[in-house]
Amino acid sequence: MRHKNNEKSRKIIAAATKIFAKKGFYKAKISEIAKEAGIADGTIYIYFKHKDDILIALFEEKMKEVLGNMKKQISLESDPFAKIERFAYFHLKLIEDNKDMAEIIQVELRQSSKFMKNYQNKKFAQYLDLIGDIIQEGKEKGLISQDIIPGIAKRAFFGALDEMSRFWVLSKRRKYDIETAARQISSYFINGMKN
Amino acid sequence: MRHKNNEKSRKIIAAATKIFAKKGFYKAKISEIAKEAGIADGTIYIYFKHKDDILIALFEEKMKEVLGNMKKQISLESDPFAKIERFAYFHLKLIEDNKDMAEIIQVELRQSSKFMKNYQNKKFAQYLDLIGDIIQEGKEKGLISQDIIPGIAKRAFFGALDEMSRFWVLSKRRKYDIETAARQISSYFINGMKN
Amino acid sequence: MRHKNNEKSRKIIAAATKIFAKKGFYKAKISEIAKEAGIADGTIYIYFKHKDDILIALFEEKMKEVLGNMKKQISLESDPFAKIERFAYFHLKLIEDNKDMAEIIQVELRQSSKFMKNYQNKKFAQYLDLIGDIIQEGKEKGLISQDIIPGIAKRAFFGALDEMSRFWVLSKRRKYDIETAARQISSYFINGMKN
Amino acid sequence: MRHKNNEKSRKIIAAATKIFAKKGFYKAKISEIAKEAGIADGTIYIYFKHKDDILIALFEEKMKEVLGNMKKQISLESDPFAKIERFAYFHLKLIEDNKDMAEIIQVELRQSSKFMKNYQNKKFAQYLDLIGDIIQEGKEKGLISQDIIPGIAKRAFFGALDEMSRFWVLSKRRKYDIETAARQISSYFINGMKN
DNA sequence: GATGAATGAGGGTTCATTCAT
DNA sequence: GATGAATGAACCCTCATTCAT
Numbered sequence: 001m002r003h004k005n006n007e008k009s010r011k012i013i014a015a016a017t018k019i020f021a022k023k024g025f026y027k028a029k030i031s032e033i034a035k036e037a038g039i040a041d042g043t044i045y046i047y048f049k050h051k052d053d054i055l056i057a058l059f060e061e062k063m064k065e066v067l068g069n070m071k072k073q074i075s076l077e078s079d080p081f082a083k084i085e086r087f088a089y090f091h092l093k094l095i096e097d098n099k100d101m102a103e104i105i106q107v108e109l110r111q112s113s114k115f116m117k118n119y120q121n122k123k124f125a126q127y128l129d130l131i132g133d134i135i136q137e138g139k140e141k142g143l144i145s146q147d148i149i150p151g152i153a154k155r156a157f158f159g160a161l162d163e164m165s166r167f168w169v170l171s172k173r174r175k176y177d178i179e180t181a182a183r184q185i186s187s188y189f190i191n192g193m194k195n
Numbered sequence: 196m197r198h199k200n201n202e203k204s205r206k207i208i209a210a211a212t213k214i215f216a217k218k219g220f221y222k223a224k225i226s227e228i229a230k231e232a233g234i235a236d237g238t239i240y241i242y243f244k245h246k247d248d249i250l251i252a253l254f255e256e257k258m259k260e261v262l263g264n265m266k267k268q269i270s271l272e273s274d275p276f277a278k279i280e281r282f283a284y285f286h287l288k289l290i291e292d293n294k295d296m297a298e299i300i301q302v303e304l305r306q307s308s309k310f311m312k313n314y315q316n317k318k319f320a321q322y323l324d325l326i327g328d329i330i331q332e333g334k335e336k337g338l339i340s341q342d343i344i345p346g347i348a349k350r351a352f353f354g355a356l357d358e359m360s361r362f363w364v365l366s367k368r369r370k371y372d373i374e375t376a377a378r379q380i381s382s383y384f385i386n387g388m389k390n
Numbered sequence: 391m392r393h394k395n396n397e398k399s400r401k402i403i404a405a406a407t408k409i410f411a412k413k414g415f416y417k418a419k420i421s422e423i424a425k426e427a428g429i430a431d432g433t434i435y436i437y438f439k440h441k442d443d444i445l446i447a448l449f450e451e452k453m454k455e456v457l458g459n460m461k462k463q464i465s466l467e468s469d470p471f472a473k474i475e476r477f478a479y480f481h482l483k484l485i486e487d488n489k490d491m492a493e494i495i496q497v498e499l500r501q502s503s504k505f506m507k508n509y510q511n512k513k514f515a516q517y518l519d520l521i522g523d524i525i526q527e528g529k530e531k532g533l534i535s536q537d538i539i540p541g542i543a544k545r546a547f548f549g550a551l552d553e554m555s556r557f558w559v560l561s562k563r564r565k566y567d568i569e570t571a572a573r574q575i576s577s578y579f580i581n582g583m584k585n
Numbered sequence: 586m587r588h589k590n591n592e593k594s595r596k597i598i599a600a601a602t603k604i605f606a607k608k609g610f611y612k613a614k615i616s617e618i619a620k621e622a623g624i625a626d627g628t629i630y631i632y633f634k635h636k637d638d639i640l641i642a643l644f645e646e647k648m649k650e651v652l653g654n655m656k657k658q659i660s661l662e663s664d665p666f667a668k669i670e671r672f673a674y675f676h677l678k679l680i681e682d683n684k685d686m687a688e689i690i691q692v693e694l695r696q697s698s699k700f701m702k703n704y705q706n707k708k709f710a711q712y713l714d715l716i717g718d719i720i721q722e723g724k725e726k727g728l729i730s731q732d733i734i735p736g737i738a739k740r741a742f743f744g745a746l747d748e749m750s751r752f753w754v755l756s757k758r759r760k761y762d763i764e765t766a767a768r769q770i771s772s773y774f775i776n777g778m779k780n
Numbered sequence: 781g782a783t784g785a786a787t788g789a790g791g792g793t794t795c796a797t798t799c800a801t
Numbered sequence: 802g803a804t805g806a807a808t809g810a811a812c813c814c815t816c817a818t819t820c821a822t
Binding site: 026147148149151152153155156157158159160161162163164166167175176180181184185187188189190191192193194 | 221343344346347348350351352353354355356357358359361362370371375376379380382383384385386387388389
Binding site: 429 | 781782783784785
């Protein structure tokens with residue numbers, strides 16, 4: 001469905017990000033998104049076959065960007081523990097800098113399994129694997145205990161950060177600063193998984 | 196709105212739990228819930244003013260039960276670390292035993308801020324505080340480092356468990372058993388927060 | 391349908407009069423009428439088969455009373471012109487004293503032909519005929535011109551009074567007093583039909 | 586709400602006129618009106634926000650037309666009494682030629698104060714004032730007695746004509762011809778108000 | 781007779797999607 | 802490709818009426 005004219009496609013996704021974040025997927029109207037994007041309702045259907053597809057494309061695009069950025073950040077450190085701390089900080093920073101996107105991922109990602117039966121959220125799996133790989137590396141380097149199961153630990157760590165950011169997204173004010181929260185949360189896991 | 200006849204009220208909530216879990220709130224039809232409950236569509240409106248109210252009541256009821264159970268479980272242990280491990284185990288057990296409820300809380304709770312503007316999820320806050328109180332107790336007993344911020348740690352711990360159970364709820368098969376996951380996750384936090 | 395227990399029947403009609411006047415027939419709910427009457431919803435259906443029947447019974451009862459009163463008033467005068475003036479005065483007085491009833495007759499009587507296919511409004515015809523008979527008497531006594539067609543004049547006179555009272559019923563304040571309006575309107579007709 | 590496409594707007598009003606007249610406002614279904622207009626249900630909501638709005642627009646449009654026609658007719662006469670007679674004739678003629686519209690105004694206008702709380706029926710007031718102005722003119726020219734109160738007389742005259750036409754609209758056959766009725770009714774008022 | 785919880789048909793309204801221009 | 806008026810299926814909710822107690 002995606003045509004060559006990526007500019008308009010991106011404009012639609014940008015508008016949808018704003019509207020989905022404000023109203024939620026189900027309450028967001030195509031006409032609102034079109035208006036926000038400065039185009040006609042029908043034009044959206046030239047670029048996306050269904051309303052669902054906008055959300056999927058939105059995920060893909062945002063996650064691709066997020067994934068790329070995080071990979072770059074992690075590669076700047078060589079120590080697995082430093083990588084974990086950096087991951088925590090940039091994950092929370094990302095949320096801070098992209099409230100709308102964050103809110104959608106927080107809220108609508110959960111629903112994805114419902115209305116997008118066949119949508120395999122590969123990008124999200126890859127994001128989780130960034131953490132899994134760090135842990136694996138830590139185990140291989142003897143820094144992390146062999147008892148640690150990366151498949152559990154990566155989810156636990158992501159969940160910890162995610163819940164923290166959910167709290168921030170939904171409450172309007174931020175109680176703890178990003179550095180503090182990142183350091184706290186990464187310290188639980190670093191100390192908790194240490195050999 | 197709730198009448199004396201709690202039996203029917205509970206029957207509706209039970210039906211709604213099943214349908215909301217299967218379809219999600221927005222795709223769930225009142226007529227389906229009514230059919231599942233074995234009553235007429237209109238009967239639902241004797242007990243609930245709006246579709247939204249069913250979800251709110253559902254939250255309240257489930258959370259009340261969950262909260263009560265968890266309080267009891269925690270009180271069976273005196274050591275804060277044992278409490279944490281027990282919390283982890285029973286939280287995951289709860290999810291396992293109440294897949295439908297879990298899925299709704301996982302998925303729809305996120306949306307609550309969207310369609311229930313004025314719904315303050317007090318019960319959830321209390322649930323989080325169960326963890327916060329254990330951590331506080333641990334700090335007071337000198338078992339947990341003074342550096343630990345309970346407001347962050349309680350969310351991190353809940354988030355870790357929550358993401359784990361989300362994984363289980365959405366994927367149909369369970370990769371790790373409950374005991375293992377509970378022990379892993381609680382160990383990260385126990386070791387991570389230890390003095 | 392009407393049972394012996396006229397007391398309850400009248401209580402229902404009294405309540406319906408109030409509610410129909412306030413909301414109109416279609417927006418009035420049976421449950422509201424029942425509440426106003428201090429009885430259960432279902433009880434109404436012991437006395438009336440349908441919602442429509444309450445309105446019909448209401449008409450019948452009110453019109454019977456109105457008809458009786460007006461007959462008595464007219465009989466107090468012997469001069470046709472005096473009868474006309476008295477009719478005008480008491481018609482307007484009646485409206486004044488029975489705002490609710492008046493509003494229903496004003497508003498709902500018009501709709502009667504729609505939802506009460508088989509309801510022949512005999513009492514209203516008799517009320518009109520009170521005027522018609524006076525005019526006929528006036529013609530016979532040589533007071534009223536032979537050109538006057540009672541079938542037209544009775545409706546014109548009733549309509550004149552009716553429009554005046556409609557104005558009063560719908561606007562909350564009364565601009566002209568009853569005596570003035572009655573004297574004005576009857577004078578148009580008396581002078582207008584005079585031989 | 587009203588778009589540029591007045592053609593469709595008028596088509597909807599025409600269909601609504603027919604359906605409202607046949608069934609009454611409350612029993613008329615949007616789907617029926619849409620079918621009668623040869624459009625989809627939803628299309629109606631492009632032009633009118635609510636069912637009520639169709640009725641309001643219908644009034645406005647019809648009254649505007651009626652008002653314009655009557656103004657023209659009256660201006661053709663210079664003598665106030667001739668104006669009154671012409672008013673009577675054309676009012677009744679109008680009813681005759683627009684049975685559906687008449688029935689709606691007769692029946693539904695009465696309900697207007699109920700469901701259109703804030704709708705001020707200005708056009709109707711202007712219509713009444715056409716009569717009021719004639720009477721005022723008659724008084725100024727010394728043709729009509731100074732005792733006559735235009736505010737009462739205009740309503741009485743309109744009411745007389747209105748009741749007559751109501752009779753015609755509701756009974757299917759016409760007992761008296763228009764000319765006769767118009768001449769009778771106007772003569773009551775002309776002779777009745779004469780100086 | 782009285783109750784009021786339960787019923788379920790019915791209808792106004794929304795909005796994703798289409799398609800003629 | 803872009804438009805936006807038109808479509809019509811879908812669904813929440815109301816409320817007159819019923820009937821077991």
